[in-house]
Amino acid sequence: MTTRTPLRLPSLKLIGIAVVAGIIAGAAAVYIKETGSGNGAADMAAGECKASKDIATRIKPLLKGEVAAMVATDQPQRMTSIAFKDADGKPVTLENFAGKTVLFNLWATWCVPCREEMPALNALEKELGSDRFQVVPVNIDTGDDEKPKTFLAETGVDALKLYRDDTIAVFNGLKKQGLAFGLPVTLLIDDKGCLISAMNGPAAWDSEDAKALIKGAVGI
Template sequence: MTAKKVPAAKLIAIAGVAGLFAGAAAIYVIESQSGNGKAVASASSAECGAAAALAESLVPLSKGQVAAMMSVPEHRKLPDLSFTGPDGAPKRIADFSGKTLLVNLWATWCVPCREEMPALNALQKSMGSDRFEVVAINIDTGTDDKPKAFLEETGVHDLAYYRDSSMETFNTLKKEGLAFGLPATLLMDEKGCLVSSMNGPAAWDSDDAKALIGAAIGTRPAT
C-alpha cells in the first residue's frame, strides 16, 4: 500500500500543539519505572568537538519544517540506548558507528507520531545509505502486533523495524533532558555524539528536512 502523505501544514499544527505540552510527558506517554542501564559519563569535549562544530553549521538550516531541531547545550555521547532490531536481536546505538543517525521514538497511540511516520519513511527512502539512517524506535508496550499492523497499513516499508517494548529508551532520554513526550528525535553524528534534538513532529520529507540532513552528512539531498 502506498504511504499516505500528511500535509506539512498539518504536521506544523500538530507540532505547535505538542509544544504547548512539552513539559507534560503524560500527554503522550505514561512513564515506566525502569531505566536503560546506568548513566555513563559524558564524552570529553575533544571527542565530540566535531559534533559541536556540525551543530553550529546546521543552525541556519534549522528553519521552516525543521525549525524545532535545535542544537543541544552539551555535545556528548549518551548512555548506549538498547532496543531490538528487525530480527529481534539486541541492538545499540554503538552498532551504527560510522553512520549519521536520525533517532526517532514513536508509538502507535501517539497521534503526532502516526502522522509523522510516512514522512520519516520517505526521508529514509530518499536519503538512507551507508552514511545515514533513520532509526525509528517503537516503544509500544505489549506485542509487535499493533506497530507492525500500523506500518503495513500506512505503507511504511523503508524503515527498519526497531523496537523497545520496555520503554527504557524513552525513560533514559527523559532523564537526559531530551524527551518530554512523543515523538522525540535526535540527530547524532557518525561517532554517536549528540548534535541536536527536537520534541514534536516534523515534515521529514520536506525540502527543509532534506537540506538539513544533507548538510549533516556532507552531501546534497536526493532530488
C-alpha cells in the same frame, strides 16, 4: 484502512501539534546540555564529541521552516549506549550504527502525531538513506510486535526497519536527560555517535527543509 496524510501537506492537527512542539523545544534548549542515568544516558566522553561541535554549529542555520523545532546542542554528548531490539528481538545499541549519521525517532502506535509523520520518515529514508545516513525509528508500544508491524504495513512504510523497546526504558532515560517530554522524540546523531540536535513533536521529514538539514549534518 488507515487514512494517510499527504507527505508534503501535514494535517491541521499535525501543524497545531508542531506549533506546541516549538514551544516545548524552547524549553528543551534549556535542558539539552544535561546528562542522566539509565538507558539512553549520554556517555561521559566529552572529548570524543569535541569535533561534533562544529557540526552542531554548521546545522544551526538549517533549523528553520519544517524543522524549526529542532534544537542544536552546544555540548554534543555520546549517545551510543542507547539500547533497544531489532525485528528479530536481538539487542542493538546506537554503537551498531557507527560511521552513520542517524535520525533516531521514538514513536508509538497510539501517538497520533507519530503515526502522521511516519510516512514522511519513510520517504526521507528512501531518498537519503545510505551507508552514511539512516533513519532509526524505535517503537515503544508495550506488548508484542503485532500492532507496530500492522501499522507499518497498513501505511505503506517499506523503507524503515522495525526496532522496538517495549520496556520504554529508552524514553525514560532520555526524559531524565531533559531530552524527552512526550512523543514523538527525534534525535540527530552524527557519525561519531554524538548528539547534535533534538526535538519533541512531529516534523515534515520529507520536506526540503528536513532534507537540507540532513545533508548539512552528513556533509553532502
